[in-house]
Structure formats: C-alpha cells, structure tokens
Amino acid sequence: MLLTVNELSVSFGGVHALDLSHFELNDKELRVIIGPNGAGKSTFLDILCGKTKPDSGQVLYNDIPVLGKTEVEIANLGIGRKFQKPSVFPSLTVFDNMLLALKMKKSIFASLFFKPTEEIDVRIRQVAVKVGLDKELKKIAGELSHGQKQWLEIAIVVLQDPKLMLIDEPAAGMSDEETEKTGELLLELSKHHGIIVIEHDMKFVEQIAKDLVTVLVRGKLLVEGSFSQVRNDQRVIDSYLGRANVQLENF
Numbered sequence: 001m002l003l004t005v006n007e008l009s010v011s012f013g014g015v016h017a018l019d020l021s022h023f024e025l026n027d028k029e030l031r032v033i034i035g036p037n038g039a040g041k042s043t044f045l046d047i048l049c050g051k052t053k054p055d056s057g058q059v060l061y062n063d064i065p066v067l068g069k070t071e072v073e074i075a076n077l078g079i080g081r082k083f084q085k086p087s088v089f090p091s092l093t094v095f096d097n098m099l100l101a102l103k104m105k106k107s108i109f110a111s112l113f114f115k116p117t118e119e120i121d122v123r124i125r126q127v128a129v130k131v132g133l134d135k136e137l138k139k140i141a142g143e144l145s146h147g148q149k150q151w152l153e154i155a156i157v158v159l160q161d162p163k164l165m166l167i168d169e170p171a172a173g174m175s176d177e178e179t180e181k182t183g184e185l186l187l188e189l190s191k192h193h194g195i196i197v198i199e200h201d202m203k204f205v206e207q208i209a210k211d212l213v214t215v216l217v218r219g220k221l222l223v224e225g226s227f228s229q230v231r232n233d234q235r236v237i238d239s240y241l242g243r244a245n246v247q248l249e250n251f
C-alpha cells in the first residue's frame with residue numbers, strides 16, 4: 001500500500017474540517033476525491049503534504065509515518081503537491097521554471113554550483129514532451145495559455161519524481177479541449193505514480209476515474225466506489241451532485 005490513513009482529524013475553531021476514519025491508496029492508483037465546498041478535500045491534501053498539522057490520526061506512506069515531518073521532508077520522501085493557485089514564475093521561460101524545479105530538489109549547497117548538464121537538459125525535454133510543452137520551452141511562462149500553465153505546474157511536480165502526486169482541481173478554468181488533454185496526461189502519469197486528484201468537473205472525473213472515487217461530505221467519507229456506483233448513489237446525489245457547485249454541464 002502506498003498510502004494508509006487512519007482516524008485523521010482536524011478542526012479549525014471548533015469546526016471539524018476533516019474526520020476521516022480510513023483511506024488507502026495503492027501504488028500507481030489514480031484516486032479522484034469529490035465532494036461539496038468545504039468538505040475537507042483540500043485540507044486532506046494539505047495534511048498529506050505537511051502544510052496542515054492534524055489534531056490526531058496516522059498517515060503511513062510506504063509504511064513510513066509522515067505526520068510530524070516538515071513539508072520539505074515529506075517532499076523528499078516522494079510526495080509532490082500541485083496546488084490550485086499558480087506557482088510558476090511568470091517572467092521566466094518554461095525551461096527555466098523546470099530547471100528551477102530541479103534545483104529546488106537538490107540541497108541549497110549543491111544548488112549554488114548547479115549547472116544544467118546534458119542529463120538535466122534531456123530530463124527537462126522528456127517531461128516537457130510528456131506534458132505537451134516541448135515546443136514551448138523557450139516561451140515566457142506568463143505568456144502560456146491557462147491550460148499550458150497548469151501543465152507546467154504538473155511538469156514541475158513530475159520533475160521532483162514523486163511516487164505520490166497530490167493534484168488540486170487541475171481542470172478548473174480550462175477549455176473542453178484542454179480538460180480532455182489534462183485527463184489523458186493524468187491517465188498516462190498514473191502508469192508511474194500514485195495520484196490523488198480533487199475535482200468538481202464530473203465529465204472530467206468520468207474520464208480519469210479508472211479506479212475508485214472517494215466522496216467526502218462535511219469532513220467524512222460518505223462513499224467510495226467506481227464512478228458509476230458513486231454517480232448513481234442517492235446519498236451522493238442528495239449531498240453533492242444535486243447541488244449548484246458541481247459542474248454537470250454536458251454530462
């Protein structure tokens with residue numbers, strides 16, 4: 001098991017943001033987490049990457065307890081996070097953003113003497129091909145389309161070579177075509193990485209949910225199952241799919 005979570009709980013000012021009894025993820029599994037606003041989805045990923053400290057619980061990554069470790073220690077263990085907010089440097093080229101991601105992976109001391117070698121160049125190009133940015137490497141990141149910026153963000157996580165990728169709403173604000181491409185990219189990446197994706201766009205969820213979908217509501221796990229099981233579950237319809245915030249357009 002790549003990830004095992006037990007009795008994970010956190011409250012903010014008396015409000016239970018997350019109260020997750022159990023969660024497991026296999027190696028190279030692609031899990032989609034859905035649920036209404038405020039269900040605790042981002043809080044869950046924040047805990048997994050060390051950004052938020054839970055009140056109690058256990059998180060084992062490859063049997064290693066991660067709670068109490070810093071964000072950097074967790075990233076070095078192999079858990080990579082893509083946040084919803086863009087974090088690329090808009091005035092640098094796509095190539096330099098990717099180079100910087102590789103520099104960050106090294107220790108600060110080593111990065112002082114970090115020079116792009118042929119090996120690094122090849123690695124950046126490989127990842128750029130994977131995310132469909134190989135023709136944009138010289139472009140200034142700020143000039144990329146919204147979708148391309150998101151792919152650059154994903155490339156930056158891939159360059160860290162994580163075993164587990166945590167991805168927050170990758171398709172938000174994308175065109176239909178970009179969304180579909182992003183789905184194909186995630187399915188391809190799931191051949192090599194365990195991935196947890198948070199998403200609201202149900203058409204996109206249907207495209208990528210080759211494994212299980214987990215539904216969180218008010219911090220708790222409501223249902224876990226295949227896409228069609230979850231899609232037709234009356235409790236999921238009542239608490240989430242029947243509501244306004246979910247994107248059911250063309251679905």
Ligand SMILES: Nc1ncnc2c1ncn2[C@@H]1O[C@H](COP(=O)(O)OP(=O)(O)OP(=O)(O)O)[C@@H](O)[C@H]1O
Nearest residue numbers: 012015016017035036037038039040041042043044
């Ligand atoms: N740092 C924080 N301080 C206080 N409250 C927080 C904090 N982070 C999250 N919360 C609260 O915890 C609950 C869960 O929020 P969270 O962002 O995890 O939900 P979500 O399922 O990701 O929602 P969305 O789909 O809107 O992104 C909400 O009530 C939110 O207001």
